[in-house]
Amino acid sequence: MSPPAADRVRRLVESLEGVLGKRWVFHRDEERLAYSYDASLARARPDVVCLPGSTAEVAAAVRAAVREGLPFVARGAGTGIAGGSVPVAGGLVIGLARLNRILEIDLADRYAVVEPGVVNLTLDQALGQQGYCYRPDPSSQKVCTLGGNVANNSGGPHCLAYGVTANHILGVEVVLPDGSVTELGARHVDPLGYDLTGVFVGSEGTMGIATKVVCRIARSAEGVRTMLASYARMEDAAASVSAIIAAGIVPAALEMMDGPIIRAVEEFIGAGYPVDAAAVLLIEVEGLSEGLDGAVRSIESLCKARGARQVRVAGSEAERQRLWAGRKGALGAVARLKPRYYLHDGVVPRTRLLSVLQAIADAAARHRLTIVNVFHAGDGNLHPLILFDPADADETHRVHVAGEEIMRACVASGGTLSGEHGIGLEKNDMMDWVYSPEDLEAMQRVRSAFDPEGLANPQKVFPARRGCAELRADGHGGRPAGEMWI
Amino acid sequence: MAYPDFTPARDCVSCGLCLPHCPTYRERPFEMASPRGRIQLIKGLATGELTGYEALDEHLSLCLACRACESACPSAVKFGSLIESARAVLNDRLAPSWGRRLGAFFMRHVFPHQRRLAAVAALMRAYQASGLQRLFRETPLRGCFPERIVELESMMPEMSPLGEMPAPRGELEPYGVERGRVGFLTGCVMQLAMASTNAASMDVLRFNGLRVVLPREQRCCGALHLHNGFIPEARALARANIAAFEEAGVDWIVTNQAGCGSTLKEYGKLLDDEPDWAGRAEAFRGRVRDINELLVELGLRPPSGRLALRAVYDDPCHLVHGQKIKAQPRQLLRAIPGLELAEAREADWCCGSAGIYNVTHTEMSLAILQRKMDDLLSTRPDVIVTSNPGCAFQLRYGARRAGHAVQVVHVMDLLARSYRGEGAGLDRSATKGEPS
Numbered sequence: 001m002s003p004p005a006a007d008r009v010r011r012l013v014e015s016l017e018g019v020l021g022k023r024w025v026f027h028r029d030e031e032r033l034a035y036s037y038d039a040s041l042a043r044a045r046p047d048v049v050c051l052p053g054s055t056a057e058v059a060a061a062v063r064a065a066v067r068e069g070l071p072f073v074a075r076g077a078g079t080g081i082a083g084g085s086v087p088v089a090g091g092l093v094i095g096l097a098r099l100n101r102i103l104e105i106d107l108a109d110r111y112a113v114v115e116p117g118v119v120n121l122t123l124d125q126a127l128g129q130q131g132y133c134y135r136p137d138p139s140s141q142k143v144c145t146l147g148g149n150v151a152n153n154s155g156g157p158h159c160l161a162y163g164v165t166a167n168h169i170l171g172v173e174v175v176l177p178d179g180s181v182t183e184l185g186a187r188h189v190d191p192l193g194y195d196l197t198g199v200f201v202g203s204e205g206t207m208g209i210a211t212k213v214v215c216r217i218a219r220s221a222e223g224v225r226t227m228l229a230s231y232a233r234m235e236d237a238a239a240s241v242s243a244i245i246a247a248g249i250v251p252a253a254l255e256m257m258d259g260p261i262i263r264a265v266e267e268f269i270g271a272g273y274p275v276d277a278a279a280v281l282l283i284e285v286e287g288l289s290e291g292l293d294g295a296v297r298s299i300e301s302l303c304k305a306r307g308a309r310q311v312r313v314a315g316s317e318a319e320r321q322r323l324w325a326g327r328k329g330a331l332g333a334v335a336r337l338k339p340r341y342y343l344h345d346g347v348v349p350r351t352r353l354l355s356v357l358q359a360i361a362d363a364a365a366r367h368r369l370t371i372v373n374v375f376h377a378g379d380g381n382l383h384p385l386i387l388f389d390p391a392d393a394d395e396t397h398r399v400h401v402a403g404e405e406i407m408r409a410c411v412a413s414g415g416t417l418s419g420e421h422g423i424g425l426e427k428n429d430m431m432d433w434v435y436s437p438e439d440l441e442a443m444q445r446v447r448s449a450f451d452p453e454g455l456a457n458p459q460k461v462f463p464a465r466r467g468c469a470e471l472r473a474d475g476h477g478g479r480p481a482g483e484m485w486i
Numbered sequence: 487m488a489y490p491d492f493t494p495a496r497d498c499v500s501c502g503l504c505l506p507h508c509p510t511y512r513e514r515p516f517e518m519a520s521p522r523g524r525i526q527l528i529k530g531l532a533t534g535e536l537t538g539y540e541a542l543d544e545h546l547s548l549c550l551a552c553r554a555c556e557s558a559c560p561s562a563v564k565f566g567s568l569i570e571s572a573r574a575v576l577n578d579r580l581a582p583s584w585g586r587r588l589g590a591f592f593m594r595h596v597f598p599h600q601r602r603l604a605a606v607a608a609l610m611r612a613y614q615a616s617g618l619q620r621l622f623r624e625t626p627l628r629g630c631f632p633e634r635i636v637e638l639e640s641m642m643p644e645m646s647p648l649g650e651m652p653a654p655r656g657e658l659e660p661y662g663v664e665r666g667r668v669g670f671l672t673g674c675v676m677q678l679a680m681a682s683t684n685a686a687s688m689d690v691l692r693f694n695g696l697r698v699v700l701p702r703e704q705r706c707c708g709a710l711h712l713h714n715g716f717i718p719e720a721r722a723l724a725r726a727n728i729a730a731f732e733e734a735g736v737d738w739i740v741t742n743q744a745g746c747g748s749t750l751k752e753y754g755k756l757l758d759d760e761p762d763w764a765g766r767a768e769a770f771r772g773r774v775r776d777i778n779e780l781l782v783e784l785g786l787r788p789p790s791g792r793l794a795l796r797a798v799y800d801d802p803c804h805l806v807h808g809q810k811i812k813a814q815p816r817q818l819l820r821a822i823p824g825l826e827l828a829e830a831r832e833a834d835w836c837c838g839s840a841g842i843y844n845v846t847h848t849e850m851s852l853a854i855l856q857r858k859m860d861d862l863l864s865t866r867p868d869v870i871v872t873s874n875p876g877c878a879f880q881l882r883y884g885a886r887r888a889g890h891a892v893q894v895v896h897v898m899d900l901l902a903r904s905y906r907g908e909g910a911g912l913d914r915s916a917t918k919g920e921p922s
């Protein structure tokens with residue numbers, strides 16, 4: 001670091017310590033390293049880390065960084081898998097873990113106001129005691145924060161029926177990159193004027209830091225039914241997905257797993273999936289108890305008509321949990337097939353599911369790779385997992401080539417780059433596959449309106465042309481198991 | 487090389503799923519106090535990327551080594567051996583301070599020698615039995631001492647009567663038809679501070695048709711040494727114990743102490759690079775059982791004495807996370823006629839005792855203990871049951887601090903009472919945690 005930069009960092013530390021106290025400001029090497037990662041493969045150390053305890057302290061921290069011309073990066077729980085909270089340009093990491101209070105729950109008006117560090121599941125459990133819930137349920141929900149969910153516009157298996165995070169955020173209090181505090185949205189649906197909440201949700205920390213989030217809450221479903229349909233042919237499973245949606249039924253969740261995953265899951269978890277199937281669909285419907293039987297029957301006959309060999313309805317809560325355990329444990333089971341996997345998050349129109357799955361299979365054959373599929377079929381959000389051994393350099397190279405081909409196939413089918421994991425660092429260089437230079441320019445202008453200096457989480461979302469091959473060289477993940485799923 | 491072994495760090499994919507299970511992260515929500523952060527720091531130490539040993543020690547020593555993160559980790563990262571390895575390396579690199587010298591002195595020269603340890607315990611007992619302790623606790627005298635001394639004094643566990651301190655040796659006949667021979671580890675601290683629990687445990691084994699063998703040459707198991715990075719000392723103790731129990735010719739080696747059990751089960755790994763010992767250590771490891779585990783494995787002979795009590799069981803970390811033993815102690819307790827078993831919400835969270843952690847990190851330990859007591863007491867128990875001496879001392883201290891009359895006992899204390907037909911035997915007005 002050049003001396004002037006060192007001076008700026010020193011001054012930043014001093015002013016942060018003045019506001020937050022020494023206890024919540026970290027800058028030793030060890031501490032910087034402990035804030036150099038998230039759940040992706042990206043790594044970069046910040047110069048300073050601070051953990052503010054109030055909106056005013058967040059604002060003061062932002063002002064202190066900007067005054068020194070240093071970038072700042074918001075961090076929730078660091079479970080992002082696109083490198084969003086990794087400070088690639090150094091500067092200040094502002095951790096929001098201390099802002100973890102649920103401030104208000106209004107059942108009558110159906111909203112909750114929380115601080116950004118509240119963990120998704122904590123809110124859902126607090127609501128659950130009163131018969132309510134918060135719908136978006138990323139699989140990382142016991143760890144990830146609502147602030148991170150807002151920034152990444154996160155989804156989850158039950159977002160098929162209820163929509164992703166954006167559909168459940170009524171408003172946010174934001175510390176803007178100039179250190180001022182503003183409120184976007186309101187406590188009720190559809191406020192007057194521009195939908196700036198909508199602009200902020202999904203902005204991945206590049207438009208400021210959310211310090212309060214107004215979440216929409218809902219009554220918990222009265223009843224739930226879960227079933228497993230198994231198929232001898234992948235195309236029949238894909239056809240069933242389209243048929244269910246075309247019939248106007250909106251399941252709460254509609255997940256697909258292919259043959260290799262089914263066998264891996266059975267071997268390690270024993271969820272009761274038929275091991276000779278080419279694909280299974282895990283389908284869940286929720287709602288008023290009376291309506292559910294009818295929905296189950298229609299889904300059953302739709303699946304059978306498309307060639308399902310068997311449709312099994314969970315007879316007890318324990319059996320339902322076991323069916324889900326198979327889905328939730330899928331990633332862990334896969335990790336035992338090969339040491340590493342590289343995961344993509346492409347989205348395709350439901351009607352094109354089959355042709356894209358075929359393109360994935362072709363890419364696997366062409367590059368002599370094993371690619372397995374477990375994904376949110378209902379909304380066309382694929383998660384192809386390319387398995388490999390990092391010790392094999394040639395194979396590792398083929399993984400990247402195949403990965404790019406798969407993403408191109410998704411985009412060519414009319415789909416897009418990411419269903420729920422965000423763009424961050426992992427996919428920013430692919431943005432121009434989807435958007436024209438004019439589109440990107442327009443987005444850049446929106447961002448600049450919020451962050452003219454470009455100090456809020458720089459180098460994210462937009463193509464950086466930095467060649468982050470080294471970040472990806474290792475493939476995603478090591479040997480996750482059990483609960484680790486996507 | 488068995489230790490230090492940093493290879494498990496490679497399995498961590500930094501997903502963060504362990505974060506909400508870590509007691510220290512719950513108190514201090516920053517990465518360095520989380521399992522994921524610690525693993526990254528340990529990686530930095532292993533690769534030489536980080537050399538701020540004091541800072542590393544500061545952050546890594548805050549870890550309880552409770553291994554809750556291991557139970558939560560989908561990638562099955564072996565955190566326990568990572569933190570032990572890191573401590574071993576840091577012990578070598580850190581500049582010696584007075585505190586560290588004192589710790590090392592105890593590890594090297596007191597704990598491995600039962601007689602020296604007994605002498606320390608006898609002094610403590612004398613202090614407690616002579617009325618000096620009452621004088622200190624109940625008169626203005628304590629005002630004359632620094633706060634820290636008063637605090638440490640209040641944590642001191644109740645010692646066993648002097649007459650019970652010498653560990654029994656030899657063989658004890660089973661009651662009824664013999665089902666096997668068990669070697670029993672009397673332990674160091676256990677015998678000195680919970681001698682009656684050792685007696686109860688041996689009785690329970692005998693009621694279950696087991697011949698109890700007590701090898702004379704058995705030593706401290708080395709858990710404290712291993713957890714704090716004193717690897718050569720731990721190895722020496724392991725070799726001594728293997729030899730002692732081999733000599734005894736037993737079917738199983740049994741312990742009623744969770745911490746010792748998990749260390750005994752690690753002897754295989756501890757000695758796997760010593761050709762003369764690797765095979766013997768592995769064979770030894772295969773015979774080690776926690777006492778709850780063995781009784782369930784063999785099939786408990788049902789006790790018949792009624793104990794009309796409401797009990798709550800608190801999982802020792804080294805049983806639930808270290809050995810994945812969770813159901814067995816509960817199963818045994820449910821077998822006691824009349825006993826009603828309550829379930830605490832956070833039974834598998836650490837109580838903050840963690841070896842000598844309560845002495846080295848008192849503030850954090852107390853914060854964790856406070857949550858623990860609130861959780862356990864909310865079930866309105868007559869008795870709190872655990873299966874490890876360190877946890878029992880800590881929970882008794884927690885009850886004393888809370889001014890609560892609840893008793894803290896070992897699973898075997900209750901089982902023995904039921905076998906012996908002694909009844910509940912609890913004086914509910916007593917505030918001292920000793921089982922009657």
Ligand SMILES: Cc1cc2nc3c(=O)[nH]c(=O)nc-3n(C[C@H](O)[C@H](O)[C@H](O)COP(=O)(O)OP(=O)(O)OC[C@H]3O[C@@H](n4cnc5c(N)ncnc54)[C@H](O)[C@@H]3O)c2cc1C
Nearest residue numbers: 076077078079080084139145147148151154155205210420
């Ligand atoms: C095992 C596993 C399963 C997962 N499953 C899913 C899934 O099913 N669906 C899904 O969508 N994602 C999933 N994810 C990804 C991840 O959990 C989500 O993206 C989550 O929303 C990130 O939240 P976080 O609190 O960890 O945020 P972080 O990772 O800390 O940050 C993510 C981004 O948000 C920004 N940010 C954080 N807080 C704020 C704030 N208060 N204001 C402004 N910006 C902020 C950061 O700068 C960064 O750009 C999974 C991850 C893992 C490890």
Ligand code: SF4
Nearest residue numbers: 498499501502504559
């Ligand atoms: S220790 Fe396990 S749970 Fe924790 S971050 Fe690493 S892989 Fe994830």
Ligand code: SF4
Nearest residue numbers: 508549550552553555
């Ligand atoms: S051992 Fe316990 S205290 Fe240490 S990191 Fe794991 S969960 Fe946290």
